[in-house]
Amino acid sequence: MRxxxxxxxxxxxxxxxxxxxxxxxxxxxxxxQELKLTEDVFGELLGSELEARGYEWAALGEKSWNGVxxxxxxxxxxxxxxxxxxxxxxxxxxxxLAATCGGVRVxxxxxxxxxxxxSDHYAYKLEWLARLREVVAAGPADAVVCGDMNIAxxxxxxxxxxxxxxxxxxxxxxxxxxxxxxxxxLRDVVRDxxxxxxxxxxxxxxxxxxxxxxxMRIDLILASEPVAKRVEAAWVDRQAxxxxxxxxxxxxxxxxxxxxxxDIGPMVPPPSARPSRGRTKLPQAKIVDRG
DNA sequence: ATGCCTTAAATCTTAAGA
Numbered sequence: 001m002r003x004x005x006x007x008x009x010x011x012x013x014x015x016x017x018x019x020x021x022x023x024x025x026x027x028x029x030x031x032x033q034e035l036k037l038t039e040d041v042f043g044e045l046l047g048s049e050l051e052a053r054g055y056e057w058a059a060l061g062e063k064s065w066n067g068v069x070x071x072x073x074x075x076x077x078x079x080x081x082x083x084x085x086x087x088x089x090x091x092x093x094x095x096x097l098a099a100t101c102g103g104v105r106v107x108x109x110x111x112x113x114x115x116x117x118x119s120d121h122y123a124y125k126l127e128w129l130a131r132l133r134e135v136v137a138a139g140p141a142d143a144v145v146c147g148d149m150n151i152a153x154x155x156x157x158x159x160x161x162x163x164x165x166x167x168x169x170x171x172x173x174x175x176x177x178x179x180x181x182x183x184x185x186l187r188d189v190v191r192d193x194x195x196x197x198x199x200x201x202x203x204x205x206x207x208x209x210x211x212x213x214x215x216m217r218i219d220l221i222l223a224s225e226p227v228a229k230r231v232e233a234a235w236v237d238r239q240a241x242x243x244x245x246x247x248x249x250x251x252x253x254x255x256x257x258x259x260x261x262x263d264i265g266p267m268v269p270p271p272s273a274r275p276s277r278g279r280t281k282l283p284q285a286k287i288v289d290r291g
Numbered sequence: 292a293t294g295c296c297t298t299a300a301a302t303c304t305t306a307a308g309a
Binding site for chain 2: 034063202208
């Protein structure tokens with residue numbers, strides 16, 4: 001089972017890159033972030049294209065900003081839109097979506113940016129991460145936490161650590177929050193696979209940063225121990241950052257072997273063998289005041 | 292030079308990203 005996560009930086013702008021990428025990489029489960037549109041527009045834009053490729057999908061979006069989705073061709077059940085009990089700014093944003101795919105609880109996350117340390121955005125980011133830890137800790141044993149975490153786990157995950165001192169994404173409270181999440185029993189499977197390599201997932205569009213490989217590793221796939229044991233490959237798809245009209249983030253891809261009992265979830269017939277089904281209807285994100 | 296690029300939304304400029 002191949003699981004991928006990709007911050008597409010506007011799915012509308014990325015359609016010419018996303019569809020060929022789905023065909024070439026053939027992921028079974030895809031977590032998307034920064035849709036920058038509502039789930040209704042997402043369905044109008046991609047519903048038929050995804051169905052033709054055998055994907056079910058769920059999305060939580062909003063106009064202009066944020067937005068997350070999960071695509072799956074190994075089943076998509078128990079969809080949870082939003083971060084249950086999570087903070088808002090002031091209202092809860094479209095930053096979290098979970099579903100069970102192929103027997104694994106999959107989280108697609110777009111963690112708040114934080115902007116400037118000690119700002120209200122930064123406090124919101126830390127509150128959001130604290131609640132995420134609680135939600136993941138209370139969840140199933142087989143889980144993957146995927147997405148744009150907006151934290152570089154270590155100095156090796158930033159092209160110039162000195163230049164980032166005092167900036168968000170690298171501060172101790174942010175890294176503490178990420179480590180607390182990992183302490184739920186999650187593994188950073190890309191770093192595990194490439195312990196000493198220069199691995200980035202995001203490069204600023206400006207000043208030829210990708211060409212110079214001046215980036216950051218902020219898009220992560222964190223796997224619970226039972227899932228981490230099944231990892232056969234874990235890598236960043238730098239090809240998707242090249243060429244015309246890329247996102248500023250590259251996809252992260254992890255391949256799992258089948259579970260010990262061979263169970264990767266419910267059997268899903270090819271789309272030609274089952275009646276057409278619409279998109280998975282979702283309730284609005286619960287709106288929670290920060291108090 | 293608090294910028295260099297790309298996005299969205301509302302204009303002909305601003306906010307946001309990290």
